Amino acid sequence: MAVTGETAGGAVAVRPRARAEQRQPQSRAARIGRAVARGPLNILLLVVAVLWLVPTFGLLFTSLLPASEITTSGWWKVVAHPSLATFDNYSALFDDSDITSALWTTVQIAVGNTVLLVIVASLAGYAFAWLDFPGRDWLFVVVIGLLVVPLQVALIPIFSLYNDTGLFDTVLGLVLFHVAFGLPFGIFLMRNFFAGIPRDILESARIDGASEARIFVRLILPLGLPAIASLAIFQFLWTWNDLIVALTFGRDTQPLTVAIFSQTRQFGSNIDLIAPASFLSLAIPLCVFLAFQRYFVQGMLAGSVK
Amino acid sequence: MEAATVTARRRGRGRGRAALVPLLFLAPALIFLVVWVIYPTIWTIVRSFFDRDGGTFVWFDNYKDIFTTDTLLTAIKNNVLWVAVVPALVTAIGLIFAVLTERIRWSTAFKTAVFMPMAISLFAAGVIWRIMDEKDPSRGTINATLKVFDDAFGGGGVVTAAQGSTPQLTGSIERGFVLRTPVRAGQTAELGLTAIPPEEVPRDAPQAARPTPEPGAITGTVWRDFKPGGGRPGVVERGEQGLGGATVELRDSGGGVVATTTTAGDGAFAFRDVGAGPFRVAIGSETFTTPFEGVSWLGEKLITPAVMIAYIWVWAGFAMVIIAAGLSAISREVLEAARTDGATEWQVFRRVTVPMLAPVLSVVFITMIINVLKVFDIILSVAPQSSQDDANVIALAMWRTSFGGVNDFGLGSAIAVFLFVLVIPVLALNIRRFKREEA
Numbered sequence: 156m157a158v159t160g161e162t163a164g165g166a167v168a169v170r171p172r173a174r175a176e177q178r179q180p181q182s183r184a185a186r187i188g189r190a191v192a193r194g195p196l197n198i199l200l201l202v203v204a205v206l207w208l209v210p211t212f213g214l215l216f217t218s219l220l221p222a223s224e225i226t227t228s229g230w231w232k233v234v235a236h237p238s239l240a241t242f243d244n245y246s247a248l249f250d251d252s253d254i255t256s257a258l259w260t261t262v263q264i265a266v267g268n269t270v271l272l273v274i275v276a277s278l279a280g281y282a283f284a285w286l287d288f289p290g291r292d293w294l295f296v297v298v299i300g301l302l303v304v305p306l307q308v309a310l311i312p313i314f315s316l317y318n319d320t321g322l323f324d325t326v327l328g329l330v331l332f333h334v335a336f337g338l339p340f341g342i343f344l345m346r347n348f349f350a351g352i353p354r355d356i357l358e359s360a361r362i363d364g365a366s367e368a369r370i371f372v373r374l375i376l377p378l379g380l381p382a383i384a385s386l387a388i389f390q391f392l393w394t395w396n397d398l399i400v401a402l403t404f405g406r407d408t409q410p411l412t413v414a415i416f417s418q419t420r421q422f423g424s425n426i427d428l429i430a431p432a433s434f435l436s437l438a439i440p441l442c443v444f445l446a447f448q449r450y451f452v453q454g455m456l457a458g459s460v461k
Numbered sequence: 462m463e464a465a466t467v468t469a470r471r472r473g474r475g476r477g478r479a480a481l482v483p484l485l486f487l488a489p490a491l492i493f494l495v496v497w498v499i500y501p502t503i504w505t506i507v508r509s510f511f512d513r514d515g516g517t518f519v520w521f522d523n524y525k526d527i528f529t530t531d532t533l534l535t536a537i538k539n540n541v542l543w544v545a546v547v548p549a550l551v552t553a554i555g556l557i558f559a560v561l562t563e564r565i566r567w568s569t570a571f572k573t574a575v576f577m578p579m580a581i582s583l584f585a586a587g588v589i590w591r592i593m594d595e596k597d598p599s600r601g602t603i604n605a606t607l608k609v610f611d612d613a614f615g616g617g618g619v620v621t622a623a624q625g626s627t628p629q630l631t632g633s634i635e636r637g638f639v640l641r642t643p644v645r646a647g648q649t650a651e652l653g654l655t656a657i658p659p660e661e662v663p664r665d666a667p668q669a670a671r672p673t674p675e676p677g678a679i680t681g682t683v684w685r686d687f688k689p690g691g692g693r694p695g696v697v698e699r700g701e702q703g704l705g706g707a708t709v710e711l712r713d714s715g716g717g718v719v720a721t722t723t724t725a726g727d728g729a730f731a732f733r734d735v736g737a738g739p740f741r742v743a744i745g746s747e748t749f750t751t752p753f754e755g756v757s758w759l760g761e762k763l764i765t766p767a768v769m770i771a772y773i774w775v776w777a778g779f780a781m782v783i784i785a786a787g788l789s790a791i792s793r794e795v796l797e798a799a800r801t802d803g804a805t806e807w808q809v810f811r812r813v814t815v816p817m818l819a820p821v822l823s824v825v826f827i828t829m830i831i832n833v834l835k836v837f838d839i840i841l842s843v844a845p846q847s848s849q850d851d852a853n854v855i856a857l858a859m860w861r862t863s864f865g866g867v868n869d870f871g872l873g874s875a876i877a878v879f880l881f882v883l884v885i886p887v888l889a890l891n892i893r894r895f896k897r898e899e900a
């Protein structure tokens with residue numbers, strides 16, 4: 156029994172899971188042996204997974220601590236005494252007009268620039284993939300070069316430009332900046348995806364006399380939906396989570412990250428606001444991420460150099 | 462692709478408006494890229510040669526300042542540290558996780574748990590870790606965990622504070638307390654302590670034992686030399702409690718420890734069959750626990766490692782997912798063949814898996830270098846104001862110089878250009894890779 160268990164366990168350890176199962180019908184002893192062999196690995200990875208989750212849950216539990224505890228106790232106090240948990244910090248948060256308006260600003264920035272970017276990047280991506288014009292390849296190389304340009308190089312000139320044009324401290328100014336710096340990745344992603352669309356489909360549409368605009372709207376966009384979803388999720392998370400751009404080009408136009416940042420100078424005493432506001436600011440992207448994880452991963456794999 | 466291009470070219474010419482249609486599709490993107498990326502980049506390069514107000518052309522003075530200003534040098538040093546440590550660690554952790562998750566049934570759940578921080582802003586991740594890193598063990602998660610270990614293995618002491626009850630017993634809780642009077646076999650040692658925090662002596666601790674001389678032995682008592690109403694120091698009296706579990710050392714005249722023992726519940730101890738002596742008797746420092754104060758993660762010394770940990774927590778999932786995708790593309794047959802040939806798991810990993818994954822690993826590694834060069838938000842949120850100078854990096858220094866109160870656009874532009882120059886090798890690498898793939 157013990158010997159069978161060991162051999163079976165050894166066999167599993169060196170063979171990918173699915174195949175080993177299909178190849179030979181497993182005896183009960185083999186199954187037990189395999190479970191035993193996997194035991195330490197499962198425990199190890201379980202510990203790692205828990206370690207990875209603790210910080211985020213720590214923030215959640217901290218945000219649930221009552222005002223009397225939050226500056227003196229750790230988050231585990233709420234776990235040990237669940238009756239302590241309270242949503243008071245959250246109701247205070249939603250009564251705080253700075254935070255609610257910051258939330259609204261964040262939504263405007265993130266949604267606005269994502270929609271705009273998807274449109275602009277799709278148009279350009281289609282041109283790079285399927286339209287011919289002089290200098291096309293050369294121009295695309297420029298786009299690839301722009302992929303890694305740090306946005307720090309644009310901060311000072313755009314700051315001056317925005318001050319001169321009245322775009323400083325406006326949602327529009329932030330949206331436009333985000334679109335511009337999302338574009339190299341967006342064009343890259345879209346162009347590569349569109350280039351994979353079978354040529355026959357496009358050719359037959361052209362032979363039927365469809366205009367390029369019609370082909371783009373009726374054919375390319377529907378077929379490109381997976382890539383559009385990837386790009387949209389990426390850009391939404393990217394801009395929802397932005398700090399540096401909003402910190403530079405906004406004063407009263409504050410998204411959540413900036414509003415929270417302005418409280419962090421007195422981190423300890425403002426923790427009753429910082430903790431729930433931070434959790435609020437990460438809960439929405441987290442939901443988007445969990446709902447569309449597949450597209451997020453696809454986008455990441457398609458352009459992992461950004 | 463080639464054929465498609467040719468066809469498109471032919472069609473486009475046929476229509477006679479070849480240039481117009483592509484231009485309409487491209488125009489919005491070109492406007493954005495030119496106005497918000499390309500023109501500002503050029504402007505920044507030009508601006509970096511002018512002084513703070515932009516009125517005077519100063520040649521390379523701003524660039525000289527980068528390498529002569531203390532805070533900026535710290536930023537560069539820190540960035541070097543970041544580039545040296547973080548990309549390699551993230552790639553290694555991602556590789557390990559990717560390989561290990563292939564062998565568990567719940568790999569999707571595991572990947573989601575590790576990957577999840579990617580959705581969180583680096584700023585919020587910083588807030589999370591600032592809470593984790595609090596110094597006070599009653600609030601900071603990491604120090605609370607360390608305290609649990611410290612309590613379990615570290616001290617094992619009986620009390621956290623004490624003093625000798627008579628001038629004869631001198632020392633400190635760090636070094637232990639030594640009885641200044643030499644002791645010989647057959648004599649007793651009274652080791653009375655006071656100033657013990659009351660809650661550390663159990664209420665029902667037994668009456669301290671009155672030391673009785675034994676021939677050939679040194680006997681004695683460690684006790685709390687205090688009772689309500691006072692009492693006489695140095696004498697075991699009724700109502701005074703023994704201190705069990707204390708470590709007692711017998712030292713020779715040179716100060717070397719000859720023997721150690723532990724007191725019984727009533728504080729009594731005995732060293733039997735001791736030699737001629739004379740000896741000194743001491744309460745060992747093991748008796749006392751210095752309370753764990755917490756590691757100062759957010760202080761100036763550890764702040765950079767603390768931010769790095771937070772950053773690795775965020776990015777490990779990215780590396781894991783990319784590498785796992787690469788791993789699933791490796792042919793199973795190759796791995797199977799190696800195993801059939803008798804290779805151990807480690808050999809398969811080292812000689813087959815890693816070499817086949819090399820392109821993916823390099824993509825992850827290079828991506829992480831770029832990310833690390835741009836690290837910004839997470840430092841602002843993890844590092845308290847007081848240690849931000851010590852945690853400084855180039856991207857943060859650029860922002861602080863330009864917008865954080867100093868408002869020196871000349872120097873700020875120079876730092877931005879410096880950062881840009883650092884990513885140029887990767888930029889060139891990307892273009893080369895693209896051209897190779899398209900060729």
